[in-house]
Amino acid sequence: MIDSNDILKQLEDRVKGFHYDAKTQNVGRVEVNHDGVITASGLSKAVMGERVLIAGSVSGVVLDLTEDSVSIILLDESSDIKEGDTVSTTGELLGVIVSDDILGRVVNPLGVPLDGKSAIKKGKLMPLERIAAGVVERIDVDAPLKTGIKAIDAMIPIGRGQRELIIGDRGLGKTAIAVDTIINQKNLGKGQKRVLSVYVAIGQKQSTIAQIIGKLKEEGVLENTVIIAASASDPAALQYLAPYAGAAIAEYFLEKGEDVLIVYDDLTKQAWAYRQISLVLGRPAGREAYPGDIFYVHSRLLERAVRLNKENGGGSITALPIIETQAGDISAYIPTNVISITDGQIFVEAELFNSGIRPAINVGFSVSRVGSAAQTGAMKSVAGKMKLELAQYRELAAFAQFGSELDPETSRQLERGKRSTELFKQNQYHPLPEEYEILSIIAVTRGHLDDIPVEDISRFEAELHEFAGGKKHQKTMDRLANGEKLKEDDLKPVDEMIREFKKGADFTK
Amino acid sequence: MNRQTLKQLVIGSYNNGDLDAKKVNKIADLLTKSELRLYIKALKNWEKQNKITIEVPTEGGFNLEELQDVFPDKKLVISVDPSLLLGMRLTDNDDLYEMSLKNSLEKITEHIKEQYD
Numbered sequence: 202m203i204d205s206n207d208i209l210k211q212l213e214d215r216v217k218g219f220h221y222d223a224k225t226q227n228v229g230r231v232e233v234n235h236d237g238v239i240t241a242s243g244l245s246k247a248v249m250g251e252r253v254l255i256a257g258s259v260s261g262v263v264l265d266l267t268e269d270s271v272s273i274i275l276l277d278e279s280s281d282i283k284e285g286d287t288v289s290t291t292g293e294l295l296g297v298i299v300s301d302d303i304l305g306r307v308v309n310p311l312g313v314p315l316d317g318k319s320a321i322k323k324g325k326l327m328p329l330e331r332i333a334a335g336v337v338e339r340i341d342v343d344a345p346l347k348t349g350i351k352a353i354d355a356m357i358p359i360g361r362g363q364r365e366l367i368i369g370d371r372g373l374g375k376t377a378i379a380v381d382t383i384i385n386q387k388n389l390g391k392g393q394k395r396v397l398s399v400y401v402a403i404g405q406k407q408s409t410i411a412q413i414i415g416k417l418k419e420e421g422v423l424e425n426t427v428i429i430a431a432s433a434s435d436p437a438a439l440q441y442l443a444p445y446a447g448a449a450i451a452e453y454f455l456e457k458g459e460d461v462l463i464v465y466d467d468l469t470k471q472a473w474a475y476r477q478i479s480l481v482l483g484r485p486a487g488r489e490a491y492p493g494d495i496f497y498v499h500s501r502l503l504e505r506a507v508r509l510n511k512e513n514g515g516g517s518i519t520a521l522p523i524i525e526t527q528a529g530d531i532s533a534y535i536p537t538n539v540i541s542i543t544d545g546q547i548f549v550e551a552e553l554f555n556s557g558i559r560p561a562i563n564v565g566f567s568v569s570r571v572g573s574a575a576q577t578g579a580m581k582s583v584a585g586k587m588k589l590e591l592a593q594y595r596e597l598a599a600f601a602q603f604g605s606e607l608d609p610e611t612s613r614q615l616e617r618g619k620r621s622t623e624l625f626k627q628n629q630y631h632p633l634p635e636e637y638e639i640l641s642i643i644a645v646t647r648g649h650l651d652d653i654p655v656e657d658i659s660r661f662e663a664e665l666h667e668f669a670g671g672k673k674h675q676k677t678m679d680r681l682a683n684g685e686k687l688k689e690d691d692l693k694p695v696d697e698m699i700r701e702f703k704k705g706a707d708f709t710k
Numbered sequence: 711m712n713r714q715t716l717k718q719l720v721i722g723s724y725n726n727g728d729l730d731a732k733k734v735n736k737i738a739d740l741l742t743k744s745e746l747r748l749y750i751k752a753l754k755n756w757e758k759q760n761k762i763t764i765e766v767p768t769e770g771g772f773n774l775e776e777l778q779d780v781f782p783d784k785k786l787v788i789s790v791d792p793s794l795l796l797g798m799r800l801t802d803n804d805d806l807y808e809m810s811l812k813n814s815l816e817k818i819t820e821h822i823k824e825q826y827d
Contacts, residue, residue: 224808224817228801243758243804269755289806 229271231255231286237436238264238481239273241288247271250330252293256286260311262295262438265482272482274438276311297446299453300324304397307414307428310439310446315430327449329442333504340510342544342571345580346396346462346519349385349632350378350560352625355584355642356591357547357567360575361396361460362508362517366539368524368531369549373561375523377629378547379464380413382521384420385632386462390577391683396519397454398426399463401447404440404470407432416630440474448505451518455507458514463506467523468499472535489534499535500542531566545569558626564591578686580635583642587621590646594618613651620650623658636681637666643692649699653708661708668702711745719749720756727785729753758803760784765791765799767810772798 229243239261247253251263253273259282265272273288297312298321307316310329314320342360359365359382367375379400386396400417402410410430417423427450431443444465451461465471472495479492487493499522506520524539529551531540540546545568554561573581597614601607607615624645627633633641641662644650653661669678677694681687723734734753741749762784766772769790778786784802791799797810 224806224813226806226808228804228806245804269751 227290229288231282231284231288232270234279234282236481237275237279237438238478239275241271241273242269244271244288244290247290250294252291252295253288254291255282255288274478275436276438294328296326296328297449298322298324299327299450303427303450305424307430310429310431310443325453327453329445329449331452334507334509338509338513340508342508343574345575345577347385347635348382349388350381351627351633351638351641352560352562353547354580354638356564356588357545357569358573358575359519359569360571361519362506363571363575364503364506364520364543365569366522366524366543366546368526368536368546370526370529370551373549373551373554374559375549376466378560379466379521379523380416381630381632382462383417383426384422384630386425387422388632388634390635394460396460396462399447399451399461400426401429401443401465403431403443403467404433404474437474437477441471441478444471444502448502455516455518456514458516460517462519465522467525468539469525469535491534496538499539503542544571560627565595577635577684579639579681579684582687583639583646586646587642590617591621617651619655620658621645623655624662626659636678639681640669640695643695644699647696657708664706665702669698674698711748716748716752720752723753761787763787763789763801765789765794767792767794767796
């Protein structure tokens with residue numbers, strides 16, 4: 202039972218919490234309302250990035266300060282605003298209220314819920330714009346962030362705290378790679394810290410966003426994910442701010458020492474939104490009509506991806522920005538900018554997609570600048586050989602096109618290459634735990650697939666995984682899962698297991 | 711027309727603190743269309759900077775002379791806004807100060823909402 206003194210104390214605290222001060226505000230008047238951008242006179246004390254209220258209810262944010270006017274981008278619908286309306290400062294910088302309750306929620310860039318549940322009112326106000334952690338607070342990226350996609354984990358490994366760009370034309374599976382990576386965070390390796398996910402949807406169709414939410418829910422990962430949605434029908438200002446809101450939410454968990462994965466889907470649309478705002482603001486247009494500071498818009502955002510040292514909590518933010526190219530042109534303005542900012546890129550190609558290779562990752566153009574530092578010992582010991590064999594295959598395949606007679610070793614390498622390429626095909630929404638990825642790679646690099654017809658590789662792999670999942674082979678699979686470097690002695694039981702599987706199945710030519 | 715000239719024209723448009731229609735018209739006749747726009751904007755700004763608007767719930771009830779002593783160089787303009795209930799709202803250029811019963815009630819409502827949400 203609550204003591205009467207406690208009740209009285211609580212009431213007294215409430216009274217103490219109320220401060221009455223005269224209202225002081227810096228005010229101005231709307232001069233021009235131009236397509237979501239307001240020019241206001243007055244507001245001499247407004248600061249950059251400050252939230253303002255127009256006509257007492259509509260929110261906006263200061264984006265330009267000149268000698269006698271202020272430019273404001275609207276964060277709400279703007280149809281009712283007219284010349285002469287009052288604009289008042291709030292003294293608050295734009296931020297989003299975050300607490301642990303935000304996990305599993307769908308919100309807009311201002312933290313307003315879009316999932317019909319109650320608003321998050323109690324929590325920490327995280328500023329949308331924030332200077333990234335400095336060099337002293339950071340450490341090297343050396344812990345893997347598993348995507349569950351064989352081609353990526355083996356050849357383009359991503360580390361916690363890395364920025365890996367996913368780039369390619371529309372409809373080639375860029376979002377699928379990102380969503381698979383989020384789904385795969387439920388397949389945690391032994392002793393690995395959990396990874397929370399933030400998915401930022403920018404300028405997408407509402408139906409696409411709903412589909413992604415549905416899939417994450419179905420896979421049981423929505424409860425560890427925050428969705429920030431600024432759809433195509435939202436004002437350009439919200440589309441521009443969405444990635445910063447995502448970063449702010451990720452930083453809340455980073456401060457708590459968590460590892461966070463953030464997907465910006467996609468930054469091309471954010472650049473379009475920023476270009477629209479800048480042109481309306483009358484800023485000088487540069488290449489492809491983008492404003493001069495478009496590089497800084499992306500670099501300051503992606504610089505917030507970080508791996509902190511133990512003294513600063515040891516958390517990390519891994520960023521997977523997505524960029525859409527036109528006709529595979531990665532030398533356009535925004536793609537080259539973001540390629541230069543990130544620590545590598547995964548390039549998806551239409552030609553591969555159309556020839557049935559999915560995920561359509563062009564391994565030649567893709568790179569991870571963190572490299573094998575972001576792989577477990579086990580993966581490192583099998584992936585190195587795989588990369589070399591595939592590189593040799595690509596070179597030989599180019600020569601083989603001339604139709605000249607090939608020696609048996611070259612033919613063997615070509616056949617092995619075909620099987621490796623086939624093995625890297627993977628269905629959407631089926632990320633694999635690391636031990637199964639390693640098992641598949643061992644199967645191909647140690648020649649177990651050499652006598653399997655190429656068209657049967659997928660079936661072979663699926664059935665092998667099923668076979669390996671049995672209790673009998675648990676010890677072998679556990680050895681592959683523990684992440685330690687694999688020696689020849691460790692591979693023998695794997696070879697045995699694959700041979701045993703092959704005996705019981707009919708796959709040979 | 712530079713800023714200095716513009717400022718001189720604005721100062722010259724006043725006679726004993728009041729805008730002089732004759733002077734204004736004379737200046738306007740000499741200006742081009744774009745210069746005239748700048749002149750109008752500068753006059754409006756000058757008016758705003760040198761004027762204090764005092765909104766009160768009812769006419770009278772306070773000492774205007776006392777307020778004039780607080781703002782000796784500014785012109786005081788009184789207007790009535792019954793929604794304030796008690797107190798006053800003072801606008802000095804783009805700064806607004808509100809000491810009214812309406813503001814107090816709004817703050818109490820806000821506080822209660824925060825406490826009980």
